[in-house]
Amino acid sequence: MYPTVYTLWHNPRIVPLLYTPLVVVEKMQGGADLMTPGLQRGPPFPKRATKGAIVAVASLEAPTVPMAVGECTIDVSALGKTQGTKGIAVSTFHWAGDELWSWSSTGKAGSEPPGILEGWDDDNGDEASLAERTAAVDLDDEDGGVTLDATPTQRSEAEKSQGVQGEDAPSNNDFIDVLEDKELTTKEIDEAFKNAFLYGVRYHMDHNKGHPSYGLDFPLSQSNVNNMLVQPFLPTYTPTRTASLQIKKTSWKNLKKFIKYLDKQQIVKCKDRDGNEVVVLDIDFKDRQVESFVPYRLPKKDTPAAASANGKPAAPLSAESSVGQKLKLVSVLRPKEKLAPILGASKADPRGLYTPAELKQLLIAYVEAENLIDPKNKRLIRINPQLADALLASSAADNAALSSGVMPRDSLAERMVAAASPFHAIIRNDADIADAKPKAGAPPKIQITLETRSGNKTVTKVHGLELYYISPQPLADELRKTCAGSTSVDKLQGSSPKAPVMEVMVQGPQKDAIMKALEKRGVHKNWVDIVDKTKGKKK
Known part of the structure; x- marks a missing residue:
């Protein structure tokens, strides 16, 4: 007898539960098997996850909700490590979304998975036999539904130790290793934006409990929704994912349609204003999707991988913020x-x-x-x-x-x-030139460009930040607040796909604000080129 995901949602711990990132679960829901390197939160793994055992699989992002069922093709419990291994760990035969999931004697379609379930986050009783745990299983539930009024529970200690509990959790290197640095699909981008909004709402609820509207001042403009509730909570783990996670790459294409979608989902109430945008009048803080949302680990803001202008990896950024750093530009020569x-x-x-x-x-x-x-x-x-x-x-x-x-x-x-060839090195803080690896050519400059878009709207772009140990995303976050306008981080056109150079864009003529932010990060004005395409001349 094999349990369905419905059975598992009603009856926790009747089979061992394994974990893998959400992107892997989504592939399993397309029929893929779970490979050994994709196993997370171990070793050690459950003792009952031996070869031939039936196991459930949940995502790291929703670790209390089994999403697939399969059979162990190896002894998972005996694994000493997963990184560097090969082969199939679990052969998948059932998942949420397949034909069995959607079947019902009443003709109803399968119900959506809950956001969180009690029982699966408790490791007690893991060694109970399958026969003992299935004795009380009720298989008469025709529509397969589960109650959705469960309140979110605290994460287990095992989960906390894996570094997936909210934004302040320690980094989980194994998790990042599994994520491919590739372009996301439209469906994945849509899901990331919706989850970021839910995360933003939950964040304000948790940090402003004494405020009647949890610190949000309604009505909220489109830019406020984007700046306060979406952008800070996007899972921008890698440069390519960062470049993918732009509102223009969603199926909605713009913030207005995205907010209209949230209104149809009855998560928010909105209305049109001035014909070109909408404002959010209220948020349903008791909505099922809001209450059941489980926060995921946010990327470290100051430690993205840097890339140089020639497409080769640059020196990794320090965990220390670039604000307040001291930079020295050294020009040297190599004799011919x-x-x-x-x-x-x-x-x-x-x-x-x-x-x-x-x-x-x-x-x-x-x-x-x-x-x-x-x-x-x-x-x-x-x-x-x-x-x-x-x-x-x-x-x-x-x-x-x-x-x-x-x-x-x-x-x-x-x-x-x-008669000598120029080389350069950018030295940070107290580093020594002897420890640096000078690069050929003249020192590169950060470029700030002002240009006109959509008729008469001016935007300001800046790129070339990584070589100066400046992370684009935190700079964009700061400029969003300083300039009181929307910002975005995208891949610079023409840069290497393997190590893309990122470009920050700010709405409006903001070269002075950008220069001030760069100076705070140790950049001298002589290291910056400003190109004003709105006037057709270089300054």
Whole structure:
């Protein structure tokens, strides 16, 4: 006898329960099996999850609601680790949403899964036999429904230890490893926005219990709904997911239609205002979806993976906020191969990195060692074959130097610097240049662009933040409050899909506000380019 998900919703713990991220559960609801690397919250795993045992599977986001039933193809209970392993752990044969789930003798469609269930979050009695637990199972429930008036319960200690209890929980590295850094489907984006809204409402309810409307001042404008209840609670775990989670990529395409959808769901009450937008008049804080919502782990705001402009990973951002950091931009030079004879006089590394002043000193050491300083005018250097080959070209000044046999020391030093390739390093706080890995080329600049969109609306964009240890999402969150307007973080067009450079967009002409935010993060104004496309000129 195999239990259905309906049976499991009514009868907790009659089979072992395994966990995996929601994205994996969604694939299982399409008929996929649960692979071993997808197992979470273990080891240790339930002792009854042996080879051939029937088990239930729930998501980390809703850990008290079994969503699939399958058979263990391996001894899951004996696993010592899951990362780096291969193969199927559970062969799925039933899930919420399949034909069995939707069948009913009354002709009714299957009911939606509850948001939370009591009993499955209690590990007591896990070793009870299946026969003992199924003796009282009631199989006469024709419509398969379950009561939805259960109040949310506290998470189990095991769940807390796995780092999935709300926004302040410690990071769960295994969870992030399972999430693919890929573009989300429209359905996944829709679900993320709805869950973010529910999360935002629950957050205000939990943190403003003494306020009649839980700290929300109705009516709420579209931008307030987005800024206060949606954007801070989106699961932006990776750069590509961040780029996917934009309102324009949902099936609603804009905030107005999204709020209208929430109104149809009877979660909010809204009305049109000025023809172009809607305002939220009220939120049903006792709505079933709000009360049963289980918070998920939010991403760390200051520790996203950074990416460089050339598509290669940049240095990971510190857990420390970029606000208040001290930055130093260091420009160095790598001598070209033709300078090797000059560097050899000082036994300097011909492939080393030097400042312009250091290169000039190496040139002086060479001319002194070769006795090339003109005795009558110490500012003149006699040209020998090595200097001519390494530093002189075919310009008029160079030809004149070859003809006269001498050249001013400063002019020769300028040619020494010009004959080296530029490199740069951005040093943070008390880091040393010796610990940095300088990159080829001139130092990149953060670019702020003002442009006109949708006729006469001005937006301000900024990109190139990651190399300066600035996380785009926290900056966007700050600018949203500072500028009292909507912001978004999207992938810069043309950047590498594997390591995308992110671009922050702010509504309105906000270059001064962005500059002030960058200066708080240690960025000097000389490191920023401002392009004003609304006037067709560069500042």
